[in-house]
Amino acid sequence: MSIAKNLTQIKSQLPAHVTLVAVSKTKPVSDLMEAYNTGQRIFGENKIQEMTDKWEQMPKDIEWHMIGHVQTNKVKFMAEYVSLIHGVDSLKLLQEINKQAKKHNRVIDCLLQIHIAEEETKFGLDEEELNHILTSDDYNNLENIRIVGLMGMATFTENQNQIEKEFNHLKTIFDKLNTIPFTQKLKPNILSMGMSGDYQLAISCGSTMVRIGSSIFGTRNQKNEKI
Numbered sequence: 704m705s706i707a708k709n710l711t712q713i714k715s716q717l718p719a720h721v722t723l724v725a726v727s728k729t730k731p732v733s734d735l736m737e738a739y740n741t742g743q744r745i746f747g748e749n750k751i752q753e754m755t756d757k758w759e760q761m762p763k764d765i766e767w768h769m770i771g772h773v774q775t776n777k778v779k780f781m782a783e784y785v786s787l788i789h790g791v792d793s794l795k796l797l798q799e800i801n802k803q804a805k806k807h808n809r810v811i812d813c814l815l816q817i818h819i820a821e822e823e824t825k826f827g828l829d830e831e832e833l834n835h836i837l838t839s840d841d842y843n844n845l846e847n848i849r850i851v852g853l854m855g856m857a858t859f860t861e862n863q864n865q866i867e868k869e870f871n872h873l874k875t876i877f878d879k880l881n882t883i884p885f886t887q888k889l890k891p892n893i894l895s896m897g898m899s900g901d902y903q904l905a906i907s908c909g910s911t912m913v914r915i916g917s918s919i920f921g922t923r924n925q926k927n928e929k930i
């Protein structure tokens with residue numbers, strides 16, 4: 704199947720309130736352009752250098768989402784143009800994003816990543832760490848970031864019950880976050896969860912943003928996939 708056909712098929716299944724991030728990591732610009740030409744405007748990448756190369760080459764009405772783990776010293780390379788950073792998991796990173804955003808006189812939207820999987824290797828905050836950040840003075844002083852929601856990744860398993868449990872856990876934290884008053888920098892509307900293998904389940908658990916790669920662009924060459 705072609706990229707255009709895959710995209711059309713996936714989009715036809717998504718409810719109107721769910722945003723599709725086309726995860727294009729490791730794929731060439733020609734593949735992204737095929738998606739662009741069918742109307743896709745949101746692309747997700749997990750390496751800053753690769754995302755910046757593509758941003759430079761591609762039309763400027765694209766929204767670039769950083770979905771990978773972000774190293775503090777690399778924030779400066781995407782601060783000018785990134786639309787949404789999904790994997791923010793520390794106050795230190797938030798402070799650096801704020802600092803770089805300020806240099807470009809802009810506010811950068813961020814999702815806080817919550818650790819919901821069993822694997823130790825997946826990044827993210829637990830609920831206590833999340834609350835710690837949101838109640839800290841350091842966070843309060845940041846003026847060039849906005850927390851627009853949460854992101855999470857389920858355990859890599861065939862066990863649907865477990866994945867569902869993890870998605871529900873994230874949704875519960877998201878709902879709690881929505882009970883505290885919104886401010887300039889806290890407007891948590893987005894719940895980013897679900898990938899090619901589990902996005903339907905994620906949507907049934909309350910996801911509002913799905914990150915889909917291989918079901919659109921085909922499988923990736925594993926060698927290019929180091930994070």
Ligand SMILES: *Cc1c(COP(=O)(O)O)cnc(C)c1O
Binds near residue numbers: 728770771915916
């Ligand atoms: C690669 C990646 C995806 C997309 O994975 P697929 O299984 O190819 O859809 C989604 N989210 C994150 C954080 C990723 O790194």
